[in-house]
Amino acid sequence: MQQRDMERRLVWDLPLRIFHWLLATCVAGSWLTHELGPLWFEWHERIGYLALVLVAFRIAWGFVGPRHARFVSFLRGPRATWSYLRHLRGEGARTAGHNPLGGLAVVAMLGLLLLQAVTGLFANDEIFNNGPLYGYVTDQQSDRLTGLHKTNFNAVLALICLHLAAIAYYQLWKRVDLVRPMWTGRKEASQVAPGEEIDGQSLWLAIVLVGLAAVTLWRVIAAAPVASMSVY
Numbered sequence: 001m002q003q004r005d006m007e008r009r010l011v012w013d014l015p016l017r018i019f020h021w022l023l024a025t026c027v028a029g030s031w032l033t034h035e036l037g038p039l040w041f042e043w044h045e046r047i048g049y050l051a052l053v054l055v056a057f058r059i060a061w062g063f064v065g066p067r068h069a070r071f072v073s074f075l076r077g078p079r080a081t082w083s084y085l086r087h088l089r090g091e092g093a094r095t096a097g098h099n100p101l102g103g104l105a106v107v108a109m110l111g112l113l114l115l116q117a118v119t120g121l122f123a124n125d126e127i128f129n130n131g132p133l134y135g136y137v138t139d140q141q142s143d144r145l146t147g148l149h150k151t152n153f154n155a156v157l158a159l160i161c162l163h164l165a166a167i168a169y170y171q172l173w174k175r176v177d178l179v180r181p182m183w184t185g186r187k188e189a190s191q192v193a194p195g196e197e198i199d200g201q202s203l204w205l206a207i208v209l210v211g212l213a214a215v216t217l218w219r220v221i222a223a224a225p226v227a228s229m230s231v232y
């Protein structure tokens with residue numbers, strides 16, 4: 001066990017890993033609760049709130065989290081991204097954290113999921129369910145945001161497919177396992193140069209950030225005017 005640990009270096013902190021797997025579960029859960037029908041709306045709402053809190057946390061973590069979680073560590077300019085692409089098939093493409101292309105996908109996924117959850121807050125199902133901020137907008141505006149909530153989900157799905165295809169490409173063609181490190185946090189030493197590993201996980205900071213995001217969402221929802229769909 002010790003021997004195995006010595007050969008692996010920590011790159012993904014625990015809060016980031018919990019964030020990732022919870023977010024994936026939330027997206028699947030939001031889809032499922034919609035498919036199950038209007039009676040499951042309460043769960044669709046709850047899971048959507050959790051997704052929103054998670055995304056808000058991850059955005060903050062991108063500024064104050066450990067090294068490889070930070071946006072500056074993986075958001076590189078077009079030149080670096082192009083150079084990465086050119087060397088994709090060679091050894092030069094090795095990165096300890098997200099590669100420049102993966103980094104772009106991360107930001108796109110966070111942006112689309114933020115849009116998904118926020119539009120949901122104003123959405124309605126034309127029968128009896130609506131998001132908690134429905135009272136702030138007119139019926140027409142709510143319908144438009146509902147439309148966006150629906151179309152945006154297709155973009156979310158497309159990006160997730162791309163995400164999984166990229167991971168499969170690494171696994172099958174490049175023989176690099178990215179999935180296990182997303183569970184354990186550790187990558188093989190050959191993938192992480194000495195000094196590139198992270199040494200702390202800032203658990204308390206993560207808990208405070210998640211708490212702040214949850215309380216803010218709760219207060220926004222509690223302050224919203226009460227309005228519900230009229231049933232004819």
Ligand code: HEM
Nearest residue numbers: 016020023024027028097098099102106109160178179182
């Ligand atoms: C709804 C489904 C999913 C969503 C929304 C999603 C989203 C994300 C996000 C936002 C990140 C960036 C992590 C961060 O920096 O915080 C990420 C990374 C990652 N995800 Fe997912 N993910 C999903 C499903 C999966 C599944 C099913 C797997 C495993 C097969 C997976 C494996 C990974 C891996 C390995 C990384 C790290 C990639 C790297 O090394 O650069 N994801 N994912």
Ligand code: HEM
Nearest residue numbers: 030034045048049051116117120121123124125131150153
């Ligand atoms: C990331 C989080 C979310 C995801 C992935 C998601 C996903 C979806 C999907 C796939 C649909 C079905 C769209 C269709 O009919 O084609 C839907 C509908 C809906 N969602 Fe969400 N949702 C999320 C968050 C939320 C939140 C936070 C709320 C409100 C609290 C919400 C409220 C609604 C409503 C009212 C509908 C009904 C639209 C209809 O069926 O006509 N969603 N959502």
